[in-house]
Amino acid sequence: MEKSFEPGQIESKWYAAWEASGDFKPSGQGEPYCILLPPPNVTGTLHMGHAFQQTVMDMLIRYQRMRGMNTLWQVGTDHAGIATQKIVENQLAVENKTRHDLGREAFIERVWQWKEESGSTITNQMRRLGVAADWSRERFTMDPGLSEAVRKVFVEWYRAGLIYRGNRLVNWDPALGTAVSDLEVNNVERDGHLWSIRYYTVDGKDSVVVATTRPETMLGDVAVAVHPEDERHARLIGQMLRLPLTGREIPVIADDYVDREFGTGFVKITPAHDFNDYAIGQRHGLAPINIFTLDAKVNENAPEKYRGMDRYEARKAVLADLEDAGLLVETKPHKLQVPVSQRSDAVIEPMLTDQWFLDLTSEKGRKEITEPALQAVRGGEIKFVPENWSTTYTQWLDNIQDWCISRQLWWGHRIPAFYDEAGNIFVGEDEADARAHATVQPVGALRQDEDVLDTWFSSALWPFSTLGWPMNGPVKDEHGNVVANWENDQVFLPSAVLVTGFDIIFFWVARMVMMTKYFTGRVPFKHVYINAIVRDAEGQKMSKSKGNTLDPLDLIDGIELEPLVAKSTRSLLIPQVREKVEKRIRKDYPNGIPAIGTDALRFTFAALASYSRTINFDIKRAEGYKAFCNKLWNAARFVLMNLESPLPSGEGGAQAPGEGSGSAQLAASAVPSPQPLSRGERGSAPVTEAERWILTRLKQTLADVEQHFASYRFDLLAQELYEFTWNEFCDWFLELSKPALNGDDAVAAASTRHTLLVVLETILRALHPIVPFISEEIWHSVAPKLGLDAKFLLERPWPRADEITADEAATAEIEWFKNVLSGIRRIRAEMNIAPGKTIPLLLADGDATDRARATKFAAQISFLARVDAPQWIASGADEPAAAAAVVGSMRVLIPLAGLIDLGAEKARLGKEISRIEGEIKKCEGKLGNANFVANAPAEVVAQERQRITDWTTQLTALREQSQKLG
Template sequence: MSELETKTRYDAAEAEPRILRRWLESGLFHPEPEGTADENYSIAVPPPNVTGALHMGHALNGSIQDALIRFNRARGKRAKWILGTDHAGIATQKQVEKQLAGEGSGREQIGREAFTERVWQWREQYGDTIVGQFQRLGASLDYDDERFTLDERYVEAVQKVFVDLYEKGLIYRDNYMVNWDPGSRSAISDLEVEEREEVDTLYYVDYPLASGNGSITVATVRPETMLADTAIAVNPSDERYARLVGEQAILPLVGRKLRIIADDYVKPEFGTGALKITPGHDPNDFEIGRRHGLEELTVIGEDGRMTEAAGERFAGLGVKEAQEAVVAALREAGAISRTEEYPHVVPFSHRSGERIEPLISLQWFMRMDELAQPAIDAVKDGRVRIHPERWTRVYLDWMENIRPWCVSRQLWWGHQIPVWYRGEETYVGTTPPEGDGWERDPDVLDTWFSSALWPFATLGWPRETPELKAFYPTDVLSTARDILFLWVARMIMMGLEFAGEVPFRDVYIHSVIQAPDGRRMSKSLGTGIDPLDEIESHGADGVRFGLLAMSSSQDVRYSAEKVQQGQQLANKLWNASRLVLTRIDPEARPASRPQAVEDRWILSRLAHTRAEVAERIEAYDFSHAVLGLYDFVYGELCDWYLELVKPRLYEAEGQERDDLSATLLHVLTETLQLAHPVIPFVTEEIWSHVPGAEGLLAARTAPPLDAAAGDAEAERAIAAAIEAVQALRGWRDSVGAPAGARIPARIDAAGYGETADHVARLARLELVEAERNGDEPVAQVSIPGGAVNIFASDAVDLGAAERKLEERRATLRKEISRCEGKLANDGFVAKAPPAVVDAERQKLTALQEELEAL
């Protein structure tokens, strides 16, 4: 025990790397693929981008998943936390393109094959950064079985899924409206589109009627797209335009005749109630155009510049330049009747920062309706449960209105689409076609297509591997809400379609950690907080505890105080453990052998806390789980039980010492086990010093809950004693009693037969007989079941103390009178902000409670 005696404080910076090495070398995180998924426990980590570094969202989600894995491993389950990273098509490609640009080169100059090789080199150099950072957090991922979404076997799975869906008619090629990012020169997913509030100019443009009888005016914020107009639409119920439906208007600057059509989509209250229809450059206009059989013209190219179809005057101009030129031309023609400012939401590419251009493009699409229904049913019938419950309705609403998915991307890094062309022939297959003249489709698949297979492709599908049998379906997916549709929903669809079962039983949507000021965490905004910096300052245990304590069903602000609270808990547990382990018999072994009421009390509280924490974790209520753990360890175990038991710990001998040592070791061992999923490093370090402890705490199976450990009478007795001590300490403070003074007193209350000595010692009282020289009590302190009568003592000038108390009472009465008068004033209650009135009421209640206590 000498080594522990020299370690007067817990040093997380020294201990954590050492403990991590023990975990990794043990092979514990790499379970053998035995048994069935129902017998085992598994989670597939949301694969971080290969370009990524640990941010606060990763740290929160990693803490959540690791707590679940360690909790279930302690239940004796074979627990596998599936590890891997995502190739992150656009993000990774941009990193390497930036490198090449720094060398004065580019991907087009070196060609696809050389470029892809450069990306693989970049991945080898930088791709494992975040994996090492997860280790620093203490995440018990299966590092021996790391997967990558471009692994050879993963590619095999992706290609099979594409081909199978194509053969079922669910994947097809079509000219359709997509989100086009001119910056990356690719179609992008909805997730990569961010909407920003912009103030644009709304131009009111007069379109002459072909009949020569006046004009019809439309309002637009994008006059440059009018060059691709093919109709004007009005609402069929709008009487202003009823006579014009079926007539034609002339497109200014171009001269093309446009049909005036009626469509329910048009909002009569917007602008003039007449809408220019540009099927090639607006997703809503595209749908209107398809309904009415309109021509689909494109005047903005994939490079973000005007095409030849825009006319010689505008071809080659950038979109902004083209808008200025078109407006100038319209003003010159006298076609703009008026303008006004128009605030609205505009889509931008999250990747390149450029404004999204809705374009009709020849792309590969995936029909979703046939796949969506089974995924809807799986949530409705409870095979997949979404937590918090409110997200279930959000999921179902989106799934019931799902649209085709554009799965192709104009990139070089990713899963190249398994399609070849030769003239008018198209070949789709997992292996190249035979014969000459075939050219492979240059596009790659959307990253979300391959990651939709994550829970089963990581386990070896389409092969029937032992891992797939042992760990699919997984148990839970923990993720952020922003990918509920793009990833979670698609995993459910793909799992049902290809693996024949839902990919997970529960989906937990965790909160978003905001900056302390309520803004989003962002390096560019200067609001980011690096979890690795916090780990360096407060230890991984402190960060894990703090993040779990912050977690909620709502978004929450980052709390440095909760991280510090976690660090304090680790230090408190360390110091309490040193006290126990350096005082008990070194030959002792853990056993529940209670000899006093405080022993029965702590065993009862331990059993209660174990059950409550388990219930909270199973309900994904992590904040209440860890705060309940904190209250038990910091408050009940350290602040009360060890104080209650100290005299016996220092003085007990013989059998009494043996029983106390066994009980203390039992309580410590089960407390370490209870706290381990939340603060694994410090608990593992303490475990290494526990007499008789074998192996790793991380590998230990917790004993079943002992229903007989509950002891209501012991809990009542100690709760009363604690309340009495707190009341007496409060009284001592109020009268200014010196800290070391032992004040004569008598407990005149029921229920303190086993705890009177504890109350006296902790409240620093000298208990006296009922007829102590005939003295009368000079003060009385109310406690549960009665009161404590205080007798005169040289240690305390009760006259001065009483005068001080009376002065405080007078001050309180005055303040209470003022508050009551204020709240009785109808004008104040009616006119003051509700928060101010409520604060005044709370203040009055606090004052009244303090006066009553005095």
């Protein structure tokens, strides 16, 4: 092994070897275990959310593979209709062209060309993360096989009466000219105004005042609503109002949607441009009046003066005219939530358009699609982790609306519907199929619908379309390679677990359940693990405009300051934002970002993966896990350097857990390429108590890790492995092994060397799902010493706790010994006693067991703690001034005379106590300021409270230490 761990030198080497080995493919043996990768956009690059999510999935796949499962990690990418089309349209804009200049066919060819050139970016980045995915089965949502599945589903549902075409209100992006899903809309808080407008009754004798943030939409008002129990306005219900600026007459209606406590209690109803108003209009049979064109200009349904105006231009004109007419009662500032398109930044306009819908709300739709999806969770076929997310899922399905599945784009799955010259609709997988199933004779030629399907429609088929459904026989890619075969691969349905974010429970999770249940009769997955959202170290949402985003590859490889600044500000067009981001980056990363390697990044994600909704990613913590990797590396070098001679035949030696009969047996030999010892030669249990203690602790650790894997507590299993590896193996067992390794007992030395090797190899297997690269590199130095013939760690069995024999008696002895050493070391540190100075040790009180243990461990205590041989103080005898630690009923005493200047040390402690008291007062002053507590971010207030807790703990310890000095 090299002297130091250099991640960059080993990662590409091992990933290429793993992929070439075929170990990522299903083994064909064992119980099927499948995970579906939520297909990232083909346009995308790896971000922190991807890296976190994929680390979790890879841990599960590697763990289950080592447990003997027939694993499949099904990967692929999504065609990402709007996002991909926008990228290519932006490229055309640079050439002063639009997609319409090219025409549909040429534009689609251009998109495919871009996909071939750039679409592998994110999958190559996933490889950098070390994912054990079967790349030979990589799919794309517009592959021929997946496209066939999409057409079949659409046609079957249409013929079953579950897909229909209708004129409904949708989120409309006027810049892109398409309907968009709720997920593609951001609600942004903006400063606006609330305008109050007076509407008179037709007879002019009475009036109402309505408040609105969108006065231009009054041109499409069809009613004014009041609460039916609002006694103030009961006289007006049923009366007609004269709509200002238009002259139209509209009724006053009663609807319990109205909040009578808000404003005047009157609400204008504009069904064509507001979702709540649309529902009210439906209840009261009010015909909506659409006043906007698809590019958000006023249409012919408004008075002529406003026609052709942009909606915001029309707003100014309407307000001016209302003021001139004396109908503008009040204008006041108002904060409002504005729906903004993620893709174009245009303000979304609720718009009545002709679209295709999936029926989820009629008696038939609920019975055949919605209810089975609900029952899958309520009946326990699908379990959410954490469980509370099941409520989110069921509440949404209980209140579901029909799904708008059409988009006005060119890139995507074109809707398999055709129209004749009379406007009749014909649906089929192709034109011939549509004609064959026609119920009327087509009039003239057929033309295909121009729209494409919502990207989520094809993504919802992912659990079974990727396995080859609906084709019989093998599905091949463009190179002739088999990527799926439904006949064989349906064993992977349902998959074991879906790892995804809570933001797409509605858009993807529920819809996968709907489609998979309907078309296969099965659930798509057994468990849904909802991963947390990654935020920055202060708990803030990561945003380019804040300058707090992190690129996982920058963490892996490192990046210098100037390239980091340039990269982070490249796409920021507003100078003030760019300056703010640059300032923050220079403050947060004055030396750039150091390279931590993939393993440290993965360990950080694992350690953060709790059941919380968000996790705070701190680079300092990631650097701590880089230190863990270095610690593991150095421990392995220590073990390997101490393998000096083989274990004597017939003497002690531990066997690695997870080895069944027929597996390669373990030897203790340190010579190159040793011959494995037979079971008889390996002999009895480990010789020393330290060996039996570490194996007992290893057994408990493995049992806990398996339990945490089963409950998806990745944070707890990471903590278990970290603490065992760092604290018990590296800090304790390596030290406890030194007396045996350096002693005269050859059998104890050989047994200890063997146990060191066995425990190290077991640690590497247990850590492999979290840190695959470093574990693989070290293991290839360890494996020959044990006579192992596996090519890679992934081929080794998972270490089983039940194959290790615990020795509780030995554990009790070693824990006593550890407590004594810890007490001595703590005193040395607190009293600033030089580490190399040998000091006296006194023991007091205790019982016969303590005395026996002190005698047994005397040499080890002296060697490891740098103390003289322990001396017992007789009961009742005078004791010197000493610092003490308590171990059970025994006191461990370090006489202070001659070791330190008591006066100087007491003075030093006094200064430190005063300093910390001052820090506590500062924090208390801040928290005592009501303005600070009310206005500071919650995380800042929490930090101040935590500082008080930390300072108080230190203060207590220092005061106790001072008292010890008399």
